[in-house]
Amino acid sequence: MAIDFIARALGVQHARRLASSKEGDGAALVGTAAGMPLQSILDRRVGVPVAGVGPGEDAADAIEAAHARALVSGSEVLLPPYTVTLSRPVRVNRLRGVPGRSAIDTSNCAMGVFPLSQFCIVNEHWSMSYDPASADTCSYRGFEIVTTPGTRQSLLGLANVRHARLDQLVFTANRNLDNEGKPVAVDALLDFYAAVHGASVRRCQFRQWTGAYGATRVAPGGGGCIWIRNHSGDGTDPLNITQNVSVRDCDFEHYTSDECVAIYGVRGPTRKCRLDANRITGLEAADIGIDPAQSVYRPTLLAIFPLDDGSGTNLGDTAAVYENTIADNEIIDKSTLYNTIRIGNSADAARRCENNRSQRNKIAFKYWSDATNGHYATWLAAGGTSSNPAISCIPIRCIEGSFGAAYSGSVSGNVSLDDELVSASGSSTIFCGFMGWQLIRGARVRGAVSNGAISCTTIEGGQWEVSLRVFSNCNQVIAPWVRINVPGSAVNAVLHVDSAAGGTYTITGARVENGSLVYVGSAAGASTIVNVQGCSGTLSPYDALTGNRTGAVIRASGNHLSGPSAASAGTSTFKLSGNTWGATED
Numbered sequence: 001m002a003i004d005f006i007a008r009a010l011g012v013q014h015a016r017r018l019a020s021s022k023e024g025d026g027a028a029l030v031g032t033a034a035g036m037p038l039q040s041i042l043d044r045r046v047g048v049p050v051a052g053v054g055p056g057e058d059a060a061d062a063i064e065a066a067h068a069r070a071l072v073s074g075s076e077v078l079l080p081p082y083t084v085t086l087s088r089p090v091r092v093n094r095l096r097g098v099p100g101r102s103a104i105d106t107s108n109c110a111m112g113v114f115p116l117s118q119f120c121i122v123n124e125h126w127s128m129s130y131d132p133a134s135a136d137t138c139s140y141r142g143f144e145i146v147t148t149p150g151t152r153q154s155l156l157g158l159a160n161v162r163h164a165r166l167d168q169l170v171f172t173a174n175r176n177l178d179n180e181g182k183p184v185a186v187d188a189l190l191d192f193y194a195a196v197h198g199a200s201v202r203r204c205q206f207r208q209w210t211g212a213y214g215a216t217r218v219a220p221g222g223g224g225c226i227w228i229r230n231h232s233g234d235g236t237d238p239l240n241i242t243q244n245v246s247v248r249d250c251d252f253e254h255y256t257s258d259e260c261v262a263i264y265g266v267r268g269p270t271r272k273c274r275l276d277a278n279r280i281t282g283l284e285a286a287d288i289g290i291d292p293a294q295s296v297y298r299p300t301l302l303a304i305f306p307l308d309d310g311s312g313t314n315l316g317d318t319a320a321v322y323e324n325t326i327a328d329n330e331i332i333d334k335s336t337l338y339n340t341i342r343i344g345n346s347a348d349a350a351r352r353c354e355n356n357r358s359q360r361n362k363i364a365f366k367y368w369s370d371a372t373n374g375h376y377a378t379w380l381a382a383g384g385t386s387s388n389p390a391i392s393c394i395p396i397r398c399i400e401g402s403f404g405a406a407y408s409g410s411v412s413g414n415v416s417l418d419d420e421l422v423s424a425s426g427s428s429t430i431f432c433g434f435m436g437w438q439l440i441r442g443a444r445v446r447g448a449v450s451n452g453a454i455s456c457t458t459i460e461g462g463q464w465e466v467s468l469r470v471f472s473n474c475n476q477v478i479a480p481w482v483r484i485n486v487p488g489s490a491v492n493a494v495l496h497v498d499s500a501a502g503g504t505y506t507i508t509g510a511r512v513e514n515g516s517l518v519y520v521g522s523a524a525g526a527s528t529i530v531n532v533q534g535c536s537g538t539l540s541p542y543d544a545l546t547g548n549r550t551g552a553v554i555r556a557s558g559n560h561l562s563g564p565s566a567a568s569a570g571t572s573t574f575k576l577s578g579n580t581w582g583a584t585e586d
Contacts, residue, residue, distance in 0.1 A: 097143030119157035130195035216382035222256030235268030235318030306351030320352035344399030423447035484515030502527030512537035526551035547572020
């Protein structure tokens, strides 16, 4: 029966080649010194089948029995080409199915003792700390894990892993309501929980369709697609690190109030993890066929951040994220309140968060302004204040602690390179495209966005088309192309400065369409200095330079712009040389 199943699942020709090989001939000498049992040969060369389980039947015992044999032979456990169920969680390191046919249904999985109280499938030597002697090498390929959960669960969780390979998997969490009519959450479809030293996730599908939420329909707690984290027992031990996890060429459909993918340190560091070249969709209610009155919204879609869990000096204080990357993803985001991509966490400003990167991501962002079930309406219904969350909506954001100070020293290395944002927001214009970055290079922004970038250190190049202001309190701006679609007045400028901290701000080589060039507000610090050099293009018929803070200095040289009504206005000190302001020269 087992040999017949192997032949059907993996190919008759392979079984025949094995039977006629020299190794197969030797295997016939069962019990002699000249050979080894045929079953052991098959286990090693082909795999260990899940035996004695029919379609729709419970496979928990059979999977673990096959896993015990597979550990001895160093082979994979083979799923049958149909759906089986789990009545309880299982431990298995290497599991392979037939793509498009094999599936495990965990809907009625009765959870046990941690980690089996949380996960339906875990690795054999799960541990919150890394042990080089017991760390598992794992492989999961070619099957679906599906649930319509009756109780809260997660699907696949890994910890104390040397390396894991996941390929051609489908993770599906369907919507199901509890006795109170609230969606049952699946906390994570895939969770790299602690001390995973390497993993490759390729060609997988993640379908988080529960519509679950936390305390309210805009509060975290609904569950995600992938958590890449480090919940290690002691983060001070250098072995207790999660690192080198790569997720590439996968498809995500996500609809809960939590992140779709989060890369974070909890008690120890998470580093050098990547989310590359994936297709990610933050769904809305209609996409999963539910009543818009049941809409949920999440604070963030994709995130990298440290998270002190409050466990003390030797544990939570070691939370860190560094050298992680979100790159080359195509993202459609329909139900996020604040950030599509966020690096950092304002609640943990002292934790290490540096040299993380967002790069070449293409984001189509939708802010649904429906008065009954849109972002604002659902936020109000959940107890939010009267301020529309659109005023805090910043799709690509870096949070570096209080007042823009970096977590570690004066330079965090957190950067955004060649990211693209298109905002289609109906009647609501979102607040800002980018905020808080150490460096933004080559960005492209257009659509219903009020401000291009706020409180960033350096901006290089890019194409910025916004409604009102392009760069606010950004220290150095170099050679961007900018357009202000609704200038309205001189306050809507290419560079707007109103930071009470004062300091030096520089803009050089900007090519401008519409708006004014510089506006220094009365709230700016008296030490404010603005340098403007080599800008060109066309301004709106307002003052090119406005300085409303006495003591502030605006220096402009070598700028050649048409359209302004005057070169300067206000109480600041102006030092102008070699500029052309329409028909007027300095």
